[in-house]
Structure formats: structure tokens, C-alpha cells
Amino acid sequence: MTETVVHVTTLEQWKSVLDVWFEHGHRWLSGKTGYCEIYFTQDNSRYLDLDRGLITRYYSGSNQTPTHFIEYSEFMAQQKEDNKMETYYVTQEQLDLIKELKEKLFPLHALLTKSNRYENIKVELSGQDEKALLRYLGGDTSIKFKVKEPLYRLWAIDEYGEKVYFKQSHGFWTAPATQISEDIFTAPLEEIKKWQTPAWEIEKAD
Structure with a gap:
């Protein structure tokens, strides 16, 4: 995962960036939970940093001000583009099996036949994830699977x-x-x- 640093100017923008990252399972490096508004209001932090799934912040106007960052508007534009795709997070083993199935001539037949080969997928996926897998194997290009970084x-x-x-x-x-x-x-x-x-x-x- 590449590092992402976002510059915000309002508390609403601060919360919006964190909402996106929290939704993807990222968390504060410090172990804290929530928006930690005190960083913005009292510490004057204006830069949020996401690196390897962990969130930190910079102090504006100090030696910690980053040299490479994107503005809030650019960050949200990226999210809008990414949201055109439905992303589902699976283990590396599951992703390998899904890719293997995708290459088969009749992937749904291979998945549904009685075989232990794909049992890991069938056991772990349920509900919307399972439906998404069937749509993906059926040719739906708006769905992608990614490996969820283990904690x-x-x-x-x-x-x-x-x-x-x-x-x-x-x-x-x-x-x-x-x-x-x-x-x-x-x-x-x-x-x-x-x-x-x-x-x-x-x-x-x-």
C-alpha cells in the first residue's frame, strides 16, 4: 500500500477523509478511536497520513509539514472514481482461488460442483460477498476483489x-x-x- 497524505482545511473535511479510511478498516497508529477532533482544533493539524493501513497526522506550520500531499478535493475525486467499482476484501488464498476460477471456461460449474478445491471460498463468503462473487464470475466488470491486510x-x-x-x-x-x-x-x-x-x-x- 502506498502512502497517502491529504491536506484538509475544515473539520468537516477532516471527518470526511477519516470516514473513508475507517470504512476500509484503517485505524489510528496511536490506537485511538474516533475522529480525534482535538488534533484539528487544538493542535492545528491539517494533514492526515495513511501508510500501511495506519493513520497519523502532521502539525501544520511545523517541521513536520509534508512535502508531498494531495488536496481534499483531489482525494474526494479519487474516491468518487473508485466508488464506481464494488470492492470486496478477501484473504490471499481466496483471491488466488477466485482468479483461478475466473480463468476457467465454466467457472460457476467448477465452484458449485462437489469439490474441496474451492471450499475455502464457499465457507468464508456469505451474503452480499457471495452474490458479488457469482456476479464477478458471470462477467460483471464493476466488481473487484482485493486482499485485506491482516491485523x-x-x-x-x-x-x-x-x-x-x-x-x-x-x-x-x-x-x-x-x-x-x-x-x-x-x-x-x-x-x-x-x-x-x-x-x-x-x-x-x-
Whole structure:
């Protein structure tokens, strides 16, 4: 995933950019949730940065001002263009099987016959995803499938023998143990490894 930096001028624009990224499963690097309006109103942040699925921000008028960015209007124009396509996120294994099916002369027949070859697709996809797959195999060019970047977390066993997870609290790495799902720090594997110590084990978040 390439880095995207967006320049905004109003709080409404700030929220609109975050809405787009949240919808795609991205989250704040700090572990915070929500719009974090304080960054815009009190810290004077005017640049939002998305890199490898994690969101950060820059301080306007400081040494952190980015040299490469796009304006809000350009960002929203890109979203409008992208929204012409229906995008569904799957695992790499599923994507490989979908591409394999697409190359077959009779893909729907291959999918529906009794074979374990495509069981992973049939088990994991349901509802709208399943209908989208059938439309895609039937030739619908407005649908695309992408690999969803897996997220990971850190876990350990505390002094009471309970499984706990690494968390971030108010932007600082303090009181790291939690069992509250909303507080668990999750991130792509590369970022998680930066915080791993011998006391913590890595596992997939989903």
C-alpha cells in the first residue's frame, strides 16, 4: 500500500477523509478511536497520513509539514472514481482461488460442483460477498476483489493465569494489559513486531 497524505482545511473535511479510511478498516497508529477532533482544533493539524493501513497526522506550520500531499478535493475525486467499482476484501488464498476460477471456461460449474478445491471460498463468503462473487464470475466488470491486510495483536498470560492483550492508553504505552476488545492494540505485522518483547506473543487479530 502506498502512502497517502491529504491536506484538509475544515473539520468537516477532516471527518470526511477519516470516514473513508475507517470504512476500509484503517485505524489510528496511536490506537485511538474516533475522529480525534482535538488534533484539528487544538493542535492545528491539517494533514492526515495513511501508510500501511495506519493513520497519523502532521502539525501544520511545523517541521513536520509534508512535502508531498494531495488536496481534499483531489482525494474526494479519487474516491468518487473508485466508488464506481464494488470492492470486496478477501484473504490471499481466496483471491488466488477466485482468479483461478475466473480463468476457467465454466467457472460457476467448477465452484458449485462437489469439490474441496474451492471450499475455502464457499465457507468464508456469505451474503452480499457471495452474490458479488457469482456476479464477478458471470462477467460483471464493476466488481473487484482485493486482499485485506491482516491485523495482529500481542498477548500474554498475567499473574492470575488470565490471557491479556497489549493496549495503548491515551497515546502512551502504559498499563499495557487489557481484556477489553476495544482497547486492544492491533496493527499490521510489521508494526506489531516493533512492540514485541519476550513477554508478549503475536497472534492474528481476526
